[in-house]
Amino acid sequence: MSHQEVKFYQTGTFTVGNRLLDPEQRSVQSTEERTNALNSGHRACQGCGEALGARYAMDAAMAATNGQIVIANATGCLEVFSTPYPETAWQVPWVHSLFGNAAAVGAGLAAAMRVKGKSDVRVIAQGGDGSTADIGFGPLSGMFERNDDVLFICYDNQGYMNTGVQRSSATLPAARTSTTAAVGKRPGHQLGMGKFVPEIAMAHHIPYVATATVADLRDIEAKVTTAMSLRGARYIHILVPCPLGWGSASHDTVRLARMAKESGLFPVFEARDGEVTDSLKIRHQVPVEEFLKPQKRFAHLFGKQRDEEAIGFLQARAERNIRKYHLLEA
Amino acid sequence: MEKPFAITLDPGTSLSNHTGSWRTERPVYVHRLPPCNNGCPAGEDIQGWLFHAESGDYEKAWHKLTENNPFPAIVGRVCYHPCESACNRGQIDEAVSIHAVERFLGDEAIKKNWAFPLPVQKSGKRVLIVGAGPSGLTAAYHLACLGHDVEIHEAGPMAGGMLRFGIPQYRLPRDILDAEVKRILDMGVTLHLNRKVENALTAMQEGGFDAVFLAIGAHIAKRAYIPAGAAAHVLNAVNVLHDLETGEKPLLGRRVVVYGGGNSAIDVARTAKRLGADEAVIVYRRTRDAMPAHPSEVHEAEAEGVLIRWLTTITQAEEGELTIEKMCMDDDGSLQPTGEFETLQADSLVLALGQDVDLGLLEHVPGIEIEGGVVKVGENMMTGCEGVFAGGDMVPSERTVTVGIGHGKLAARNIHAWLNGETWVHPPRPAIATLDRINRWYYSEAPKVVQPELDAVRRMNGFEEVVQGLNADNALFEARRCLSCGNCFECDNCYGVCPDNAVKKLGPGKGFEFDYDFCKGCGICVAECPCGAIDMVPEDI
Ligand SMILES: Cc1cc2nc3c(=O)[nH]c(=O)nc-3n(C[C@H](O)[C@H](O)[C@H](O)COP(=O)(O)OP(=O)(O)OC[C@H]3O[C@@H](n4cnc5c(N)ncnc54)[C@H](O)[C@@H]3O)c2cc1C
Ligand SMILES: Cc1ncc(C[n+]2csc(CCOP(=O)(O)OP(=O)(O)O)c2C)c(N)n1
Ligand code: SF4
Ligand code: SF4
Numbered sequence: 001m002s003h004q005e006v007k008f009y010q011t012g013t014f015t016v017g018n019r020l021l022d023p024e025q026r027s028v029q030s031t032e033e034r035t036n037a038l039n040s041g042h043r044a045c046q047g048c049g050e051a052l053g054a055r056y057a058m059d060a061a062m063a064a065t066n067g068q069i070v071i072a073n074a075t076g077c078l079e080v081f082s083t084p085y086p087e088t089a090w091q092v093p094w095v096h097s098l099f100g101n102a103a104a105v106g107a108g109l110a111a112a113m114r115v116k117g118k119s120d121v122r123v124i125a126q127g128g129d130g131s132t133a134d135i136g137f138g139p140l141s142g143m144f145e146r147n148d149d150v151l152f153i154c155y156d157n158q159g160y161m162n163t164g165v166q167r168s169s170a171t172l173p174a175a176r177t178s179t180t181a182a183v184g185k186r187p188g189h190q191l192g193m194g195k196f197v198p199e200i201a202m203a204h205h206i207p208y209v210a211t212a213t214v215a216d217l218r219d220i221e222a223k224v225t226t227a228m229s230l231r232g233a234r235y236i237h238i239l240v241p242c243p244l245g246w247g248s249a250s251h252d253t254v255r256l257a258r259m260a261k262e263s264g265l266f267p268v269f270e271a272r273d274g275e276v277t278d279s280l281k282i283r284h285q286v287p288v289e290e291f292l293k294p295q296k297r298f299a300h301l302f303g304k305q306r307d308e309e310a311i312g313f314l315q316a317r318a319e320r321n322i323r324k325y326h327l328l329e330a
Numbered sequence: 331m332e333k334p335f336a337i338t339l340d341p342g343t344s345l346s347n348h349t350g351s352w353r354t355e356r357p358v359y360v361h362r363l364p365p366c367n368n369g370c371p372a373g374e375d376i377q378g379w380l381f382h383a384e385s386g387d388y389e390k391a392w393h394k395l396t397e398n399n400p401f402p403a404i405v406g407r408v409c410y411h412p413c414e415s416a417c418n419r420g421q422i423d424e425a426v427s428i429h430a431v432e433r434f435l436g437d438e439a440i441k442k443n444w445a446f447p448l449p450v451q452k453s454g455k456r457v458l459i460v461g462a463g464p465s466g467l468t469a470a471y472h473l474a475c476l477g478h479d480v481e482i483h484e485a486g487p488m489a490g491g492m493l494r495f496g497i498p499q500y501r502l503p504r505d506i507l508d509a510e511v512k513r514i515l516d517m518g519v520t521l522h523l524n525r526k527v528e529n530a531l532t533a534m535q536e537g538g539f540d541a542v543f544l545a546i547g548a549h550i551a552k553r554a555y556i557p558a559g560a561a562a563h564v565l566n567a568v569n570v571l572h573d574l575e576t577g578e579k580p581l582l583g584r585r586v587v588v589y590g591g592g593n594s595a596i597d598v599a600r601t602a603k604r605l606g607a608d609e610a611v612i613v614y615r616r617t618r619d620a621m622p623a624h625p626s627e628v629h630e631a632e633a634e635g636v637l638i639r640w641l642t643t644i645t646q647a648e649e650g651e652l653t654i655e656k657m658c659m660d661d662d663g664s665l666q667p668t669g670e671f672e673t674l675q676a677d678s679l680v681l682a683l684g685q686d687v688d689l690g691l692l693e694h695v696p697g698i699e700i701e702g703g704v705v706k707v708g709e710n711m712m713t714g715c716e717g718v719f720a721g722g723d724m725v726p727s728e729r730t731v732t733v734g735i736g737h738g739k740l741a742a743r744n745i746h747a748w749l750n751g752e753t754w755v756h757p758p759r760p761a762i763a764t765l766d767r768i769n770r771w772y773y774s775e776a777p778k779v780v781q782p783e784l785d786a787v788r789r790m791n792g793f794e795e796v797v798q799g800l801n802a803d804n805a806l807f808e809a810r811r812c813l814s815c816g817n818c819f820e821c822d823n824c825y826g827v828c829p830d831n832a833v834k835k836l837g838p839g840k841g842f843e844f845d846y847d848f849c850k851g852c853g854i855c856v857a858e859c860p861c862g863a864i865d866m867v868p869e870d871i
């Protein structure tokens with residue numbers, strides 16, 4: 001477990017705060033002093049999981065480094081909705097260059113800090129799943145391989161959302177996107193394509209790899225804090241539902257992330273030096289259907305005839321994750 | 331200003347972009363009525379006092395509780411807690427043990443000598459209360475809080491009504507009763523014992539009172555016609571329990587049969603066991619399901635060895651022996667005699683068939699309406715006679731302690747208004763905080779704390795209290811099982827989960843506020859509020 005779970009304070013550490021907890025046990029998000037690194041007025045859609053995940057992670061990083069961070073951001077929703085020139089929603093030093101080079105820019109910033117002797121200023125590079133898993137994958141692998149002192153955060157909304165919901169290599173099988181139409185013999189995205197970057201990151205044997213979802217703030221905060229306590233290349237992959245791309249209700253963002261984790265479809269774990277060290281256990285297991293059904297991108301699976309093949313494929317993936325990451329054991 | 335190459339504008343902030351204009355619905359904080367509060371006959375704000383108990387501030391919790399009910403130590407023991415039947419947590423694992431925490435607070439208050447605040451201003455009005463049972467004492471408490479001079483006239487030698495002369499000590503120790511009564515008298519309420527009121531109106535006029543509240547209970551034992559031989563030993567429950575309290579040990583014998591199915595029947599049977607009877611049998615006409623006695627008491631009685639004969643009537647009583655007949659129930663639920671008779675050995679037969687009200691004091695009072703042996707009152711608890719109010723067992727009611735307490739409070743509010751030439755109106759009731767509004771994910775799994783019980787052997791040795799209380803630790807745990815249905819408990823979820831940073835935190839105890847300049851109306855805060863304290867309402871566009 002990444003953070004100390006308070007067994008019984010009515011809501012324990014499941015909620016953001018809790019007036020009954022000791023102040024030391026409260027989350028960064030629950031305090032009035034949080035940075036609000038991504039401030040109000042940004043142009044993300046209603047209920048955007050990426051905006052939420054970014055504030056959770058950046059506020060935690062700010063708290064962990066005494067406010068000494070600089071961010072390199074890839075092109076994508078997070079960049080576009082936060083910074084329409086000349087406005088910005090960022091309350092932290094922040095730089096944007098290209099879609100594919102956030103990891104390289106981050107590595108450069110880290111080198112600059114080293115040269116200037118500013119060891120206290122920490123570098124974070126971040127982007128969407130498209131920039132991470134696809135176009136920016138080469139620079140990312142290079143940053144890992146060189147063990148550059150950068151934390152890379154991927155906000156995974158399972159598609160190229162900013163340009164109109166094209167599929168990425170992180171898009172779930174069977175999902176409908178604008179490039180994987182829900183027509184034909186195998187409607188939606190192919191079964192058996194795609195990649196899971198956290199496992200590839202682990203193959204680089206970097207000091208720290210972790211996954212998280214916006215449904216568990218405490219877990220994100222603990223993982224970002226851990227990452228900031230380490231040096232070298234680190235990677236955190238956060239699942240962030242996208243109401244627009246997923247065709248889900250804006251109020252379901254957190255719930256869907258929770259269902260992804262509780263079904264096992266998205267494993268939440270931590271790894272050190274290439275080895276899994278811990279995983280967040282499933283609390284109330286649900287079938288993958290509970291995650292799929294509220295999303296229009298999977299509506300074709302539940303039409304007149306249920307697409308048992310696709311549902312079964314995804315359920316099998318969830319079960320494999322449960323076995324592989326020990327998601328059900330105490 | 332000098333700008334770098336190719337830069338023409340200063341960096342601006344996104345705060346100039348008021349995304350609130352996107353909204354079609356807005357979140358608003360609400361207070362819903364928790365089902366427990368709705369179920370409490372005394373109108374306690376249970377969620378409200380549990381909130382303070384959760385933080386360990388028992389004194390504040392007690393003050394919040396006693397705003398509505400001055401008897402937490404008593405009702406924590408004897409109330410049938412309909413609040414718990416209504417509690418939302420009951421549908422998740424087990425209801426919050428509200429009565430156990432209530433009792434703990436009441437006992438703490440006695441231990442620590444907490445007192446009621448005295449009224450700031452005296453009204454100069456005088457109110458007479460007839461009867462020092464729970465209903466009359468509660469009215470006295472609330473009227474005293476409102477600044478009125480209160481005088482209680484009580485026929486009996488001690489205060490408490492059926493709390494003392496009905497409910498046995500093993501369920502309500504008398505030091506507890508005395509302490510909670512004394513606290514009310516300490517507010518300056520005058521109590522005259524052994525002062526039976528013969529005529530309500532003259533008592534009010536002669537004493538120069540501005541209003542009167544009658545709460546005389548129901549004390550005349552009901553009878554059933556049972557042919558009995560001259561030597562048959564037939565008693566009634568009210569007298570047996572009353573005698574016990576005044577120190578006369580009732581002679582019941584070794585084999586005691588109790589006739590009836592209410593709580594008095596159970597109490598008499600359990601009392602008989604404690605007085606040394608080898609056998610205590612309750613004979614009841616109907617089935618277990620139909621029994622008006624509370625299941626928990628039936629269970630405790632059975633654990634103590636009390637036997638119950640269901641679907642049985644008594645047809646004849648003779649010395650040492652009763653004739654009983656088996657009954658059967660028709661499909662429509664009506665009872666039919668079967669003609670199957672049996673004899674039952676019995677040294678005494680105690681009738682526990684309910685009580686009637688002694689209405690003598692109203693005989694010469696104009697305007698009073700009586701229906702089914704009880705006095706009719708309006709919504710404001712006033713009888714047909716101006717200035718004469720009534721409540722508790724003597725008016726149409728379920729006849730429980732807490733209903734009586736609720737009547738006392740309601741009467742006090744109405745008397746207060748009436749004395750000022752006004753009418754009291756109930757503040758609008760918010761909608762119920764239903765379970766479907768609870769986001770269960772956020773609550774930890776936590777089974778309820780079981781109150782320890784005295785073991786059966788020690789129970790039979792006397793009138794020691796059977797059900798024990800909680801201690802400070804497990805009372806805190808139990809209080810914290812409350813979901814805080816429909817009322818913000820400051821978990822910070824809304825403040826955290828808003829992707830637009832549109833919730834302002836106002837500081838401990840002050841809650842939160844929406845920043846409608848930026849709230850886009852996504853509804854995440856509503857969905858993720860654990861207790862359902864936020865509503866989504868359409869914008870008028
Ligand atoms: C054996 C038994 C067990 C019970 N157990 C429970 C229980 O566990 N839980 C529960 O909720 N309820 C229980 N009840 C019911 C409960 O006790 C009554 O509903 C409650 O006490 C009614 O309160 P009251 O103030 O209306 O009347 P009472 O408690 O009956 O008080 C009326 C008072 O008025 C006095 N009085 C009467 N006439 C006059 C007069 N003319 N002048 C002056 N004073 C007068 C009486 O002496 C008495 O003190 C039980 C009842 C009995 C009999
Ligand atoms: C080299 C290049 N190709 C294409 C684009 C257009 N483009 C901008 S953002 C984006 C998709 C971003 O997807 P992702 O990284 O997953 O971020 P999201 O918007 O989903 O958060 C694309 C294709 C670009 N800016 N640069
Ligand atoms: S498209 Fe998706 S990721 Fe982009 S702003 Fe909207 S909700 Fe957020
Ligand atoms: S959980 Fe708490 S507020 Fe809700 S019904 Fe039960 S006691 Fe009342």
Ligand code: SF4
Nearest residue numbers: 828849850852853855
């Ligand atoms: S989460 Fe934020 S934006 Fe969404 S409805 Fe609540 S206050 Fe408004």
Ligand SMILES: [Mg+2]
Nearest residue numbers: 128129157159
């Ligand atoms: Mg994406």
